[in-house]
Amino acid sequence: SVNPMAYEAQFFGFTPQTCMLRVYIAFQDYLFETMLLVESVMLKKMDGFPDCKISPFELRKSTEKFLLFMKEHFDKLFSKMEEVLLQLVLNIPKNVLLPEDKVHEQYPDSKEQFQALQDEIHQLQEQYRAEASAGQALRAELEEQKVVQAELEKILQWFDGLENICRKYGTSNFKESFTFLTQNSKKLQDMLKDVEKKSK
Amino acid sequence: GRAQVFATVVDTFLEKLVAAGSYQRFANCYRCFYRLQPEMTRSIYDQFIAQLQTSIKEEIQEVKNEGNLEALFNSLDKIVEEAKNQEEPAWRPSGIPEEDICSTVVPYLLKHKLYLQKVLKVKEEENRKVAESVLAGRDRIAELQQRIQARKHAWQ
Amino acid sequence: PAYLQTSQAQVLSSKPDYQKILDEQGEVFCCVELVLDELQQAVKLLQ
Incomplete structure (x- = not known):
């Protein structure tokens, strides 16, 4: 099975295999280009020798022979280099945790914790909303109380006003006044009876 | 450090490649030309090796610059050093983002x-x-x- | 309502009927009106 080296890709920003492939293709291209350069230089030099019996075809065969040999060794050596680099350099050991993943070490049972926290938070939010409603209701009652208190105080003031009127017109104590008036009217009735009797 | 290992491995690769593509092998392959111009063959070979080495080293440098590999290697060495007392395998992404995101959240x-x-x-x-x-x-x-x-x- | 589960649930659930309190004051006026009517009649009688 192929190790995708995803964790290494997270750190480096590229997969190590991609990096090695890029390097391999580049090296291979340089080898081919340089060989072509060698061949073209030789061809140019051969043009300078009119007695030269080497054909371009023969030269090409020599180039192919040398290139084949070089390519074989190149592939073997590159394969070893790739192995070493992937194991020792472009590799994150199994016991190593990258700094950005430290949180996973702190919260290993995060799935259960996440769910429990979500539930708790939901409950707290509901509680807060309820308290906010309760606060509004309490403040509304305070306003209502102001109105009711004002009305009740008005009634007491009305009683005060009534008593002030009575006092203004000379009657601060109705009980005493009525007792006095009742006694006086009884006296007057008695005097009238007396006068009527004496006149008869 | 990783940077040093990287440089050493690449240098070793080049050395062995150059050793494999020796002058004897080169002259043997280009026998006809060698017989015609032995000194020129040597000169061409030397230039070939020099050019190949230069191109490969330049490519490696470009890869290191593009990927900021020096800094990354040093950073990774530090992280590995800090974790040297950890024996247990460390956490790795599960491949299920919904689960992994939980720890972050x-x-x-x-x-x-x-x-x-x-x-x-x-x-x-x-x-x-x-x-x-x-x-x-x-x-x-x-x-x-x-x-x-x-x-x-x-x-x- | 949701606020009955809150920290002041007891206070909220024992809210008096303020409208009823105000309505009851009408009875006070009726009563005093009766008293004053009686007073008036008594004074007329005495007069």
């Missing part, structure tokens, strides 16, 4: 929970004070009712 949820607990406490305290005023108001209204009743009874 949990600290924020904990903070949010603490914040909600705090504001809830503040709100409860606020309401407690308002409730005190409400109860005082009710007492006052009850007292006013009693006084009105007393005045009514007095008139009666």
Whole structure:
């Protein structure tokens, strides 16, 4: 099975295999280009020798022979280099945790914790909303109380006003006044009876 | 360090490649040309090797610059050094983002929970004070009712 | 309502009927009106 080296890709920003492939293709291209350069230089030099019996075809065969040999060794050596680099350099050991993943070490049972926290938070939010409603209701009652208190105080003031009127017109104590008036009217009735009797 | 190992491995690769493509092998392959111009063959070979080495080294340098590999290698060496006492395998992404994101989100949820607990406490305290005023108001209204009743009874 | 589960649930659930309190004061006026009517009649009688 192929190790995708995803964790290494997270750190480096590229997969190590991609990096090695890029390097391999580049090296291979340089080898081919340089060989072509060698061949073209030789061809140019051969043009300078009119007695030269080497054909371009023969030269090409020599180039192919040398290139084949070089390519074989190149592939073997590159394969070893790739192995070493992937194991020792472009590799994150199994016991190593990258700094950005430290949180996973702190919260290993995060799935259960996440769910429990979500539930708790939901409950707290509901509680807060309820308290906010309760606060509004309490403040509304305070306003209502102001109105009711004002009305009740008005009634007491009305009683005060009534008593002030009575006092203004000379009657601060109705009980005493009525007792006095009742006694006086009884006296007057008695005097009238007396006068009527004496006149008869 | 990784940077050093990287440089050494690449240098070793080049050395061995150059050793494999020796002058003897080169001359053997280009025998016809070698017979014609032995000195020129040597010169061409030397240039070939020099050019190949230069190109390969330049490519490696470009890869290192593009990927910021020097800095990354040093950083990774430090991280590996810090974890040297860890024997257990470390956490790795599970491949299920919904699960992995939980750990990242949990600290924020904990903070949010603490914040909600705090504001809830503040709100409860606020309401407690308002409730005190409400109860005082009710007492006052009850007292006013009693006084009105007393005045009514007095008139009666 | 949701606020009945809150920290001041007891206070909120014992809210008096303020409208009823105000309505009851009408009875006070009726009563005093009766008393004053009686007073008036008594004074006329005495007069």
